[in-house]
Every structure is written in structure tokens, then in C-alpha cells.
Amino acid sequence: MRHEKGEALLTLALEMQAARAGLTLRQIQERFGVGRRTAMRMRDAVLRVFPQAIEREGEDRQKRWHIPPGTLDRLASVPADELAVLDSAVRLLEDQGRALDAATLAGLAGKLRAVMPPDHARRVEPDVEALLEAEGLACRPGPRQRFEPDMADTLRNALKAGVAVRLTYGSRRDPTPKGRVVHPFGVLHGHRHYLVGHQTDPAPSGVRLFSLPRITAIEPLDQSAERPPGFDLSAFAKQAFGVFQEDPVDVAWRFSTDVAEDARRFRFHPDQTEETAPDGSLIVRFRAGGLLEMAWHLYTWGDRVEVLSPPQLAAMVHPHRQAWGALP
Structure with a gap:
């Protein structure tokens, strides 16, 4: 004690x-x-x-x-578990295609190792390797988005400086890259990575998302980035289940009794509420858009989840529920 x-x-x-x-x-x-x-x-x-x-x-x-x-x-010294967490974070960022962020964090870990007394560094390094091995961290297979580190660095500097940028960008509707003047507000990271900003040229379009991999060039401009009064990036992000933005709707899901405890371990939305039904099932409610991303997630629960609202999400999910139940 x-x-x-x-x-x-x-x-x-x-x-x-x-x-x-x-x-x-x-x-x-x-x-x-x-x-x-x-x-x-x-x-x-x-x-x-x-x-x-x-x-x-x-x-x-x-x-x-x-x-x-x-x-x-x-x-002061840095224990092995803290170094292991840093190294794990670097690998996860690399796996998500966020090479610049991974390099920045790896640089921080390197600086910490550099100032550690040599004897202490030699003692903890084997423990770091053992912890990483115990975590079983490996690169997640499957597709991931790419965004060149140099462009990520240019975008980050523009955000820090608070200036507008000229993007060379091709959308799904118009894949031919074209120049667009955008006032950047921030970046949303998820399965897909998006720049949040306000396009002013060639035509004002309000706050919208720009897929980072579709940006082929970024040029900072000598023009201050203007943000709509009262705009809050965190509040904007909460409007969506993932990152795709659409008008928010009231959402309610019922998880069956046999997966209710598993569902309680998930945080589906920052503002969600939970209710335990008399039969032991779990009802989760929140307000957000992004119905397609919701459907993708709900497919993994198979027939253990029922969409109570909205009706359009139920129509997307219920006909395709996997009869063999929730995936592990």
C-alpha cells in the first residue's frame, strides 16, 4: 500500500x-x-x-x-505497455491507409525511445515485442483507401493555417478530375475517409464531403477559409451512422435476447439510448442518417436484429437477413 x-x-x-x-x-x-x-x-x-x-x-x-x-x-520513464500501445496505434493507422498520421505517431515513439536511458530502453524493448505479439495485431485484410502522404501533409497544413484550397477532384457522377475551390473544415476517418468543406467554385454547394482518394492534387490558396456561423464538425459527424451524410431520421433497432448482451458492448451512435424490453431484448434508439451504412452493419447480426424504424431501413435489411444468425 x-x-x-x-x-x-x-x-x-x-x-x-x-x-x-x-x-x-x-x-x-x-x-x-x-x-x-x-x-x-x-x-x-x-x-x-x-x-x-x-x-x-x-x-x-x-x-x-x-x-x-x-x-x-x-x-520519468516510459513503461513497456505504453510503448506497445503507441506501436499498436501506428500499425492500426497504417492499416487504415493513414500513412501520414502513422509516420507522425511513429516519430513520437522514436523520440520517446531516444530520450530513454539506454539501460531502461534495453530492458523494456523485449516486453514491448511480447505485448504486441500477445495482442495478435495484424494488418486487416481487404480493401482500403489510399491517400498520398504528401497530399495529406498539404491538407493538414492548410487546415492548420485556416486557408482555402484548390482541389483537383473527380466525383462518382463526374469522374474526370476538375478544379474546385473548397474551404476545408476537417477530415472524417472511417471505412472511408472524407474531407468536410464548403465548395465555392465552380458553384457554391454548401457543406459537403470530398472522398480523399479522389483528390489528385491540392493547392493552398491565399484566401482564408470561411466557416458557416455555428458550424460544429463533431455535431455534423453525429448526423451520420458512419461518414456518409444524409438527412437524419429516428432509428430504432431491437436485438433479440440471445445477443442483447453482445449488443450492449457496442456504441452504435454517440447519442444512443438503450431500453431493455420485458422479454429481455434490447432496443437501441438514436437519430442519424446513413441508412446504407447501417444496413451493411446490420447484415452482420443476421436474424438477431429487427429494425423498428425507419421503414425504409427495414425494407433494406429484413429481406436479406442471414438465416444462420449473427456472425461472431
Whole structure:
């Protein structure tokens, strides 16, 4: 127990150094799941060991405590499980076709390894390999979308700079690539990757999606990207079950009793509600568009799911339910 308390205090000290604005008592309480008195005792213990800690008051008039950078650098180390998670994330990003993001995260992992003491690095590296092997992580077979890393880097820089871009883009309806001036808002990643933006030339089209693999060239423009008042990318994404945008509708699915527990382990939509029926089946409700993507997912549940609404989704799913039941 004493060792656990010591570990918690060391963790608190490291986080007080990492937080540039410092930590409040409330943040200490939430981070370590303790009451206010315990948080005060933990803070005081760290301040006794590190008297160089700075106390400051924020704009919200709450006191914060910060340990100057470099104070604990030699005490910090990266455990094997954290490195393994980073390496796993790199492989998953590569599997999703997000080469630039994978390279960025791999660079971060490399920097962490570079600052680790050599003896510690030699000790944890075999553990990292063992953890990755235990996870059984492998590239997922099947089709994946491609998007050139150089163009991804150009798009990311345009988003950071807040400027419009000229895309050379070919849609499904018109596959011949043409120039389009787009004000980019962000990128949605999923089975397919899309740029969210507002096209202003050749003709204004409102907020729409541009498939990243269909972009063959990107040119940043000397023009600020304008966003519609009140537009929120997260709220926009929630309108869809996947990434394909269409008018949202009220959705309700009933999962049979034998798969209800499995269905509870899924988060089908950020705003979903759940209801257990008297017979033990599970009813999930949310509001979103993207009926085709919903149908693709529901096929994997076979005849263990019933679409209560909307009727058009039921018509897509029910005639094609797999008679042998849900897939594993």
C-alpha cells in the first residue's frame, strides 16, 4: 500500500510538471479519484519534496500548482505497455491507409525511445515485442483507401493555417478530375475517409464531403477559409451512422435476447439510448442518417436484429437477413 501511495505521489509530481498551467485541487481529485482532503495532503507532500513548485492563480481565480520543466525529467520513464500501445496505434493507422498520421505517431515513439536511458530502453524493448505479439495485431485484410502522404501533409497544413484550397477532384457522377475551390473544415476517418468543406467554385454547394482518394492534387490558396456561423464538425459527424451524410431520421433497432448482451458492448451512435424490453431484448434508439451504412452493419447480426424504424431501413435489411444468425 505504501508503494502505491508513493507511485501516486510521483505520478502527481510528473503531471504537475507536464501541465503548463498547473493543476487545481479539483483536477487532482478527479485524476486520482480522491476526496478534497486527500488531494490537499497529496499536493502538500509533493510541495515538500519539490519546494521549487510554483503556485499561481488562474483567470477563474482557482489556485494551480506547477513544477518547473526539467525538474523530474530523469525520474520519468516510459513503461513497456505504453510503448506497445503507441506501436499498436501506428500499425492500426497504417492499416487504415493513414500513412501520414502513422509516420507522425511513429516519430513520437522514436523520440520517446531516444530520450530513454539506454539501460531502461534495453530492458523494456523485449516486453514491448511480447505485448504486441500477445495482442495478435495484424494488418486487416481487404480493401482500403489510399491517400498520398504528401497530399495529406498539404491538407493538414492548410487546415492548420485556416486557408482555402484548390482541389483537383473527380466525383462518382463526374469522374474526370476538375478544379474546385473548397474551404476545408476537417477530415472524417472511417471505412472511408472524407474531407468536410464548403465548395465555392465552380458553384457554391454548401457543406459537403470530398472522398480523399479522389483528390489528385491540392493547392493552398491565399484566401482564408470561411466557416458557416455555428458550424460544429463533431455535431455534423453525429448526423451520420458512419461518414456518409444524409438527412437524419429516428432509428430504432431491437436485438433479440440471445445477443442483447453482445449488443450492449457496442456504441452504435454517440447519442444512443438503450431500453431493455420485458422479454429481455434490447432496443437501441438514436437519430442519424446513413441508412446504407447501417444496413451493411446490420447484415452482420443476421436474424438477431429487427429494425423498428425507419421503414425504409427495414425494407433494406429484413429481406436479406442471414438465416444462420449473427456472425461472431
